[in-house]
Amino acid sequence: MAKTLVYLEAKGDELKKISREMMTVARMLGDSAAGVISTGSDAALASAGKLGLKKLANLAPENGKLYAAEAFAAELAKLVEAEAPAYIIFGQTNLGRDLAARLAATTGVGYMSDVTAIEPGEPPTFVKPLYAGKIIGKFRFKGEPPHILTIRPNIFSPSDATGAEVATETVQPDYTSARSVLTSIAEKAAGMIDLREATVIISGGRGIGEAANFQMLFDFAEKTGAAVGASRAVVDEGWIEHAHQVGQTGKTVNPTLYIACGISGAIQHLAGMQTSKCIVAINTNESAPIFKVADYGIVGDCKEVVPLLLEEILKSRG
Ligand SMILES: Cc1cc2nc3c(=O)[nH]c(=O)nc-3n(C[C@H](O)[C@H](O)[C@H](O)COP(=O)(O)OP(=O)(O)OC[C@H]3O[C@@H](n4cnc5c(N)ncnc54)[C@H](O)[C@@H]3O)c2cc1C
Structure with missing residues (x-):
């Protein structure tokens, strides 16, 4: 089976639910997954390290530099080259959509958004709702891997599988080509449930x-x-x-x-x-x-x- 690369997301010390949902999809599509995350939290990093990944890279946030699509996509492109995954999996979240599209454009790789089901096969068929769910589209990627997909949150059941903790490689993204940089995130209403x-x-x-x-x-x-x-x-x-x-x-x-x-x-x-x-x-x-x-x-x-x-x-x- 193929290799996969997942882009995990965390909020504070916790991994977001979508991260475990992506692990489920990674296991459906491949037999080994490498992960990428961007977090300043040791606790979130430790949780990511126990998901059963073969490798984990942390695009470490710096003071006043948390994210830039160009910088992150460039680092991901290097990892894709090194890992040669068949599938690169993101969440259909604000961040996932931004980064997946940028990576697809940077690397010239096919991109399928908002996947809600996967039918096994060689190659697998990806299912996504179109026109607000009025019709369901079924798609297969053409050509050589890698292929990029985003998965809709709250559709795939979150994986509770664990594995031996992997060592994390810290990567410092290069922001020189970035045209806009996320500098800080403020919680809107404290205590509000997502x-x-x-x-x-x-x-x-x-x-x-x-x-x-x-x-x-x-x-x-x-x-x-x-x-x-x-x-x-x-x-x-x-x-x-x-x-x-x-x-x-x-x-x-x-x-x-x-x-x-x-x-x-x-x-x-x-x-x-x-x-x-x-x-x-x-x-x-x-x-x-x-x-x-x-x-x-x-x-x-x-x-x-x-x-x-x-x-x-x-x-x-x-
Ligand atoms: C491209 C596009 C994207 C859209 N995206 C979204 C989206 O993401 N989310 C979304 O919600 N909509 C979306 N819409 C809008 C959608 O089509 C509807 O207009 C909208 O969902 C209607 O909102 P509503 O049910 O609150 O209002 P209405 O359709 O006005 O319904 C109000 C309901 O309240 C009931 N009602 C009235 N008084 C009471 C009362 N006292 N107690 C109990 N019930 C009462 C009425 O019987 C009625 O059924 C989108 C539309 C388009 C074209």
Whole structure:
């Protein structure tokens, strides 16, 4: 089988879930994987080192120089040359998309984005939704490897395999050719749960009535440990920031429980949440399309139902 190269992502001391999802894909496509990460955290590096990789390189962040697509792609291109992987795997994340596209352009290698399934074969077939999931495309790479792909978060199950800790090679990227450099990252709202990592999400759409009613969802989230999502309609209205948007032009989520409040269920919204394990929809219109994907439907006003739900959840938790 082939060799793979995975570009891992970490946040603070933790590896992001997408990193373990990429390891699952690496194991589907190859028999040995090398990894690249960029982290200043020893703990994140140690976690990456135990994923069962054959090799690990850390594109070490410097003070005031955290990332530049040109600099990182140049280092990755050298690793690709040295490792000769058949597949180079990134997450379909802001960083993964930026870097995968740059690496593809730098090396002239074929690039397939947003892969959601892989059908085994020689060569394997890659599946990706098109037109917001209205149709499913199946593709094979042509020509000689390597091939680059990004995988959609929250689709492949995260690998819990571990291996002997590998030594890390520290690489200092050369920023001289960089046209823009990421200098710092500031957390927006401290303590806010990342939608992509959340196990419970409560999302609001236009049916919640007005911006102020999002407070009801934030109260619910705070008391239950959920994250708050939103439809694009309310983001466009300016009721909540884009970081909360779920869907085709927002985030793809896959929580254990997704509660859709006053959301009609447009195809572009479903594209981001329909793989949730359990979907509860609250809508005044019993014919709303969201009920077609919901496991549980509540026909009612979300402003009345959400506080009742919260009360019952808190009662059941004692
Ligand atoms: C290229 C493109 C990309 C897009 N990307 C996205 C995306 O990423 N994410 C996204 O969400 N949308 C996206 N959209 C927009 C999408 O098509 C819909 O317009 C949007 O999802 C509708 O949002 P909504 O359900 O909140 O609002 P509406 O469609 O207005 O639905 C409101 C719902 O609330 C119900 N309701 C009203 N009052 C109450 C009440 N008191 N209690 C309970 N229910 C009530 C109504 O019955 C209705 O079903 C995109 C569109 C395009 C063209």
